[in-house]
Amino acid sequence: MKEKLALLPNSPGCYMMLNEAGDVIYIGKAKNLKNRVKSYFVGSHNAKTEKLISEIRDFNYIVTNSEQESFILENNLIKKYAPIYNIRLIDDKSYPYIEITNEEHPMLVVSRYVQVPKNKRLFGPYPNVTSAKETVKLLQKLYPLRRCNPIGKKPCMYYQIGLCLGPCAHEHVDYEPNIQKITQFLKGDTKDVLSILKSKMQDAANNLEFEKASEYRDMIKAVNDTTEKQIVSLNDYKDRDFISFSYNEDDIAIHILMMRQGRILDTHQQVISYLDDPKETVLSYLKNFYETLLLPEELCFDNQIDIDTLKLYFGNRCFIPQKGDKKKIVDLARKNAIEDLNHYHLLYKSKSEKLIEQIEKLENIIGKKVLKIEVFDNAHLFGTAPISGMIVWDNYRFNKNEYRKFHLQTTTNDDYQAISEVVYRRYYRLLMEGGRMPDLI
Secondary structure (H helix, E strand, O other), X not given: OHHHHHOOOOOOEEEEEEXXXXXXXXXXXXXXXXXXXXXXXXXXXXXXXXXXXXXXXXXXXXXXXXXXXXXXXXXXXXXXXXXXXXXXXXOOXXXXXXXXXXXXXXXXXXXXXXXXXXXXXXXXXXXXXXXXXXXXXHHHHHOOOOOOOOOOOOOOHHHHXXXXXXXXXOOOOOOHHHHHHHHHHHOOOOHHXXXXXXXXXXXXXXXXXXXXXXXXXXXXXXXXXXXXXXOOEOOOOOOEEEEEEEEOOOEEEEEEEEEEOOEEEEEEEEEEEOOOOHHHHHHHHHHHHXXXXXXXXXXEEOOOOOHHHHXXXXXXXXXXXXXXXXXXXXXXXXXXXXXXXXXXXXXXXXXXXXXXXXXXXXXXXHOOOOOEEEEXXXXXXXXXXXXXXXXXXXXOEEOHHHOEEEEOOXXXXXXXXXXXXXXHHHHHHHHHHOOOOOOEO
């Protein structure tokens, strides 16, 4: 290793740390490979980095022409190898959009895309999927487009109750007026919608249809709540994200205020652990985060990362506001990031640290490194409908994306038989698919 370290070039590139089995356990990038890789083996480090270093037995590296190239390469290598010590940069769940489909007979739907296409009529993203679905449900009642899919030969039920313009009943349907109204609402103009809802509520009350009137009242409240929770609005109707972060020696809290059509509609917050430079970790996270989203016109940051570095990653859409409303919103994102980090440490970190202590005791007992644990338990309803649940603890965190529920074939109340079935099914499939086995069951 010493000889190999001495031969490292003073060039940008990516490095891959390997364990005793030759598995890639960490991938990083560097402006200067020699300085970065050597830094792991000199001086003191935090507990997580020390844990990584204790497992390193070798390393490989790839030289690139520029820092930008090393960033792209690192991103691709992490996706390929999924090293256990890298942060989870890739969110398995993409954010939803509200879409008016580009069809002869368009529909209003909630859509998700791994890569957002440019030729779609999309509004969002909506970090809260429930909000997106409720918005679509409301607009379908007020400004119906097509609901039947596929289009039938006879008028559909939605057409008969007034929730579809009825391409199944008419040869020519004019969707444009409703499309314009939907677009107007999704861009933030709620006046017409509120007027319609208030009128419908009054009509229902006059007809003594109080249950229906209360439904319209709830819709009005939902629209008003959405409007009232706006922190600030800008009158140029641009899409912007305001981004800041806060970090300590172990974790980073990233907070994004998402402005669409001049109004802040939602937020994205994430606390992640890091091993390398925190600012580079933030850039890596954001690059992956925006890979699956439609980039807004502007990305507004505070001054923790210099503008030239930001533009290297995200182009000329990056700004560091110095004054005015934009600066106030960036400061608000920073305030929220600090709060997120404090909240995480107060509520979750202490629990997590205690859990890690117990895992380390377990490692000493069994004489094996434990990075992934899968836990099973069974349940049934008075002896019928038996199921088994599985939770996963991976790389010092509970990984809810891997949680599973199994409907069992076992017909008796025999817990041992149920466990036997679920363990066989789980690990037979994992072995057949070449998946990663747990260290402990």
